[in-house]
Amino acid sequence: MALTTLALDGDDTLWHSETHFAVTTERVLDLVRPWVDGDAATAHLLEVERKNLAVFGYGVKAFILSVIETVIEVSDGEVPAGRIHEVVGWAKELLDHPVELMDGVAETLDQLAGSYRLLLITKGDLLHQESKVARSGLADQFDAVEIVADKDTATYRRILDRHGIDPAEFVMAGNSVRSDVAPVVELGGWGVHVPFHLTWALEAHDGAGLADRVAVADGFAGLPAALDLLAARAAT
Amino acid sequence: MALTTLALDGDDTLWHSETHFAVTTERVLDLVRPWVDGDAATAHLLEVERKNLAVFGYGVKAFILSVIETVIEVSDGEVPAGRIHEVVGWAKELLDHPVELMDGVAETLDQLAGSYRLLLITKGDLLHQESKVARSGLADQFDAVEIVADKDTATYRRILDRHGIDPAEFVMAGNSVRSDVAPVVELGGWGVHVPFHLTWALEAHDGAGLADRVAVADGFAGLPAALDLLAARAAT
Incomplete structure (x- = not known):
């Protein structure tokens, strides 16, 4: 698929x-x-x-x-x-605090927008996240922005249902294996881990049982390569 | 209409x-x-x-x-x-704190569910509002629950667009004229003010210019009567 x-x-x-x-x-x-x-x-x-x-x-x-x-x-x-x-x-x-984009975000998003329907799924203070989305200058890249209280399987299921997305065709990419990758894989989706050198201890996850469904990106600019890897797996 | x-x-x-x-x-x-x-x-x-x-x-x-x-x-x-x-x-x-419903809410919602598509639009802490919706036992009454950072015209326009609702057929009911009624009327919609004896000073509004598009409900149980009044106006 x-x-x-x-x-x-x-x-x-x-x-x-x-x-x-x-x-x-x-x-x-x-x-x-x-x-x-x-x-x-x-x-x-x-x-x-x-x-x-x-x-x-x-x-x-x-x-x-x-x-x-x-x-x-x-x-x-x-x-x-x-x-x-x-x-x-x-x-x-x-x-x-001013919003500081990670390296390569703007260019890589431009590139990905040609191949994927893009969503933004973020958690935290509602007002603060809305403000960061607005100040990032990236809002127009996204088909939808979902600000959620927690990123568990119930949350992802609700978002997939609302947008009519089959989990098998859905990839979530983020720096937290626990919040961005594991629950999506549990639902039958795919994940890209984009590691960041700082991870809050409460986001720790050992990645067990996720290997087949997850690729690791070398920074945000490495996202297209990681997605190509997953796309090849999904096609077989 | x-x-x-x-x-x-x-x-x-x-x-x-x-x-x-x-x-x-x-x-x-x-x-x-x-x-x-x-x-x-x-x-x-x-x-x-x-x-x-x-x-x-x-x-x-x-x-x-x-x-x-x-x-x-x-x-x-x-x-x-x-x-x-x-x-x-x-x-x-x-x-x-346990969620304490206002008088008449459960019965009145049951009654209204037969006549209207029901939405819940609430602002505040995302996690707290989600928790209150869940603990209220009312979640199943609503077609959608929207938790927002602020209730201004931009927010209501976004919600109406997302759900494909014409403002002329849309009524918002709540205790704050400033947040629940005025911005909806500004968009061409209708409002029911359900006064509560305590109003936070930052929610104050004098109601100027809203009269034709607003009815005042005598408590939550007075909502159907207030809606009938607006429906009659909307039909002419």
Whole structure:
């Protein structure tokens, strides 16, 4: 079967995101250094984020609320309120940050638009993701933009149903095996992993059981080659 | 022309929301009482929310981040960090709060489902709104659920286009004239205002210029009567 529809992830696939979170995390570690070392603070923050995920979801506001909990907890309540005010300011910086496309995105999308129906499927703060799509200058490349609360099989099934897409002709490409690739393969689709050197720990996935249905792209510019590989497999 | 499609707002139209925010706001006023009186704190919070709206958007996480800024500012940084930790806990309570339907919603929706194609159009945190829709038990009543970052004319136009709906046959019903009624009327559609006794100050609207295209419902159970009134106008 021919692969007709290519869906792309946003954060860390089309544009930088984790880089900005990493800068903020460094500021958090600096802030709490009077009370705990970097490793302990990182571990505490990750544990708070993990606990809060079901109720706060993904995105900057969720992250910053978890940071605020963390700095108060690891400082045993000693962190001055003025520093917490700064942390809220970091949320605004993250949300207002200019969109920086990953290398090769604009040219590669132009090329792919000739061969595939393109969708954008991204998760996080609704307003922030809409704003990033608008500021990216890429919106016109996509047949549809889907901003979702989580990227699980139920979410992908709903999107495929809505657009009348057979999973067997559907490829999802992104930097997170856990969110962008594994659930799509589970539904009978195809995935391209476009690795990025930073991956949030809660997105970790060992890739087990996915090999036949997944190709790895060498950066965004490597996407067409990875898709050709999958298309050849899909045709047999 | 016949009115074929009825879209409903979620918060304070189908289920209670502002009531829970009001309870949290009372807690905020108690928290800052050592430094400022209730009126000054309310005014400060509203001003912070207004400034933050463009970057934080709507919803519980945005509200709580504005509350945190407010309590730090009005206390001149004297609020203990432990109290701010409590405020983050209030976010979780708000997000986890059971969904309480407004009076008459379930029966009235059953009745309306026979006459109209029903949509749900709601704004706020994506994850929280999805969770409220699921927990409301009403999801199956709706042909589509649209969770949006803001309810302006561009948003409604996008939704009408996506579902192939002529504005002249479209009615939106909700508690906010500003968000649920005015932009739809501007597009050539119809509105039902279902007043709720609590309205967030940033949703205020004087209703000017809307009269011909709007009916006011006496509670959710008054929706069918208000719709009959509009249908008669639309038919002439």
